Amino acid sequence: MTSIPHVHANVLQSAQQQIQQDLQLALNAFSIPEPLKGAVHHAVMLGGKRVRPALCYATSHLKPNHPCFAAARRAAVAIELIHCYSLAHDDLPCMDNDLLRRGQPTCHVAFGEDTALLTGDILQSMAFEVLGSRLFDQGQVVPAEIVLRQIQILATASSRMVCGQVLDLQAEGKHVDQEHLEQIHRNKTGALIQAAIMMAAVTIFEGTDPAIPKLRQFGQAIGLAFQVQDDILDVTADTEMLGKTAGKDEQVEKSTYPALMGLEQAKQYAQKLHDQAFEALEYFADNATELNQISQFLLSRQS
Template structure:
């Protein structure tokens, strides 16, 4: 995983050279190159390799999914959203650059993500129809039936405990699921996976997304701001519905364990050596401390 994260960081660094307008590119690089966990990239590369593909084929999409993920974090932190001053242990993007630059950097990252994916075919590495499908998948994952829906439901849920477990699961699946799902599916697509394999990886991505959010809920109330690198206890302050709030910490941990098991089961029919990297990622998502 560390090796993969390193090659992802190099590719991201190359994807955004520091050029004019300088302030915009500084803001893009500030949030993109600050040592995130690179979960989406690793899922994408690992899914590609799982079905027999090469890391290098997936790299443009790998950069794109991380750009889109970082966009969602930058927006999440805006004053009109979750209003957070800290991200990954340093001032959040709008605190460092101001809101207008952050919003423009978000636009630029979104545009670059799609441009980057298109390049796979304009340089002749990937058949154009595969690229078109990848773009469709990516666009859906961040749109009104994907991340936007998750973020909207999340904002609307503040102070609404009547949402219940089912409602919360729907929010959580939409918050992190769609982009992880897209990362896994497109990885498998680029690796030449069958439609059955792509469907398994779609479910796997959704499951890991939910798992990730459940663990996020737990960490928010059990860890300090310093340990998390972002403001702790935020869900309580915003009166958000979370798993620990609805069922307690112990049951939330059990649910995370169950999702961990589900994810392992989904990959049981693949070559376990090739699946090792995705399974390590599942365990990391479950047992991480920040």
């Protein structure tokens, strides 16, 4: 196993504070009528681990003080808006029918199904509007080709996420093999995590830079590892720790890694995926300290 420095909580906490401020600035830039405005705030601002923005910031820090950091900040906001839209829709009665999210009533419980559906719709649109804006720009304008590449990355990942959701719903109550399960989760969960990394990567590296495939490799490994760990926590953690209903996967007979390979083997597989992620980061040597620390947190997290 690759040796990794201990996690410094302030790396993730700093990212959480930054994205909370940036999300609020972004939401303030939109004119949204009530009750939709309240529902959007509920879906976006009630916390969460903010892993995707944290990965976005940490990737951009591979080259500190880069002039395109505003584009990475916009990417962090956009990826979190897409993630929050997916949760609002995922919790709906026609999907997973969840009542709790981040320790609070889910969007449809608090505001009704119609408003929750529209909340997801507008968050998706807002994400791309933020990406194409000049929010956070100071001085140098980010080149249009970088913005276009970010939009392409996010659009592709969003489509893959939806396809993964479909495959996940189709697999409920069925026994699927590991190849099929990974197809589900590389799309449903992994695509957005990888996009968070790659949207920041294209702001600091040229397309031919060997750093790009290394970050893609890292994103693929950490994205799948995140889902394996989620499946494990659904079995081992309680509702208070998770902030959402524990044991829900088993109740609705979802296909999960503990169900497929057993809890201990699932834990070993999560470790294997994290080792692959850490190995990819070795290319960046000490410059990848933040990415390493976030990855270590994801492996050891309990919620």
